Amino acid sequence: MRVTVEAEDASQDPAATPLTFFGAEVQVERERRGIKREELAEAASCGYSLVAKIEAGKRTPSLEFARACDRLFPGSDGRFERLWPLALKYAFPGWFQRYVSLEWKASAVRMFHPQLCPGLVQTERYARAVLRTGRPSNLESLVTGRIERQRILERESDPARLWLVLNQAALTNQVGDREVMHEQLAHLLVLAETPRHRVQIVPDKGHHHGWASPFGILSFPDDQDVVHVDGFPRGYLLAETEDVTRATDAYDLLMALALPPDESAELITDIQKERYS
Structure with missing residues (x-):
């Protein structure tokens, strides 16, 4: 419970x-x-x-x-x-608090999501729409926590670098109304244009590339990488060398399948204009 x-x-x-x-x-x-x-x-x-x-x-x-x-x-x-x-x-479930503590210390974050924009890059309205689907009794606290996590990307001292890979479906699966999606894709474009970050989109070519679970890799200045795998009813952390190596290999393959950053930004812009304007 x-x-x-x-x-x-x-x-x-x-x-x-x-x-x-x-x-x-x-x-x-x-x-x-x-x-x-x-x-x-x-x-x-x-x-x-x-x-x-x-x-x-x-x-x-x-x-x-x-x-x-x-x-x-x-x-x-x-x-x-x-x-x-x-x-x-x-603001977070007990099982997620350890991850948040690690994320707060990370110097770099690599994330993949097949269906949604992950919490670290969500706008407030997008986050509220996503979280509302679970009908939590503490919705506003969850939204606050999710948005406050993003401070790692903006902190004055050594902001974390972000490398984000998304399936094209994350851009076309509508969360909230069209205005919410327009705002969310605009935020992705801001991140894509920030020199220290990278945003890449895996285009929908009609076949599945093999990775269905969202996952991320946290890197630290003076410690080993840690992997977080999202899931139901809870996510989990992996720190064993073999698991981290496999996750890194998987992420490298996803990057290779994705469009280059400039072409990814163009795709985001096209979808924003065609579907959510």
Whole structure:
């Protein structure tokens, strides 16, 4: 049985999880300084109800929210930003938390998906549409967690490099409405045009290339690669040398089957215009 973030009751035990602890600390600091929720909501560019849910340990804070707390509460010295990575973990199922911790440290990420744009490159609306299909009770926390993961591609110090290979089906399988897809493909094009990233599309030629499972490879500056294989009901990590070698070989073959980056960008643009304009 999976226990969702919303199942936690911060009023019973504020230290039950890093998420409830984060919320309780925000509430204590806010009330101690006589600051209203409306003031914190304005400083964090969010709604009153979101502040209330974060304080109750029922919603995952964004990094911007943590930074707003540090700005608004004198003397915090970055405490809420330091607590934020721990709170963020609880936006994910327990089995996925180890992967997120590794992904956060990765210097390079190689990903393949046969049917969808993977979470690391999803827009917020695309992510919400994908996650909604599972009817989770903590949808908004899951969306927040998925979008916040993408900070590894934008961090100021040594942003991770991304190499993404997608089947053409990932561009034509409509998630949400046409506007959602138009926005998602536009985001792929931005990534494709970023010098440190690569986006390649395996064109649909009417036959299957042999790989049906989404998988990714994380690389680190001073450690061995790790493979993550997506699946139901949960994904799993592989670190054995033989498994990593096989995954790397498979990825190399997928890259060889895919269109070159420039031609891939042209295909993305064509599909965006023809199907989602």
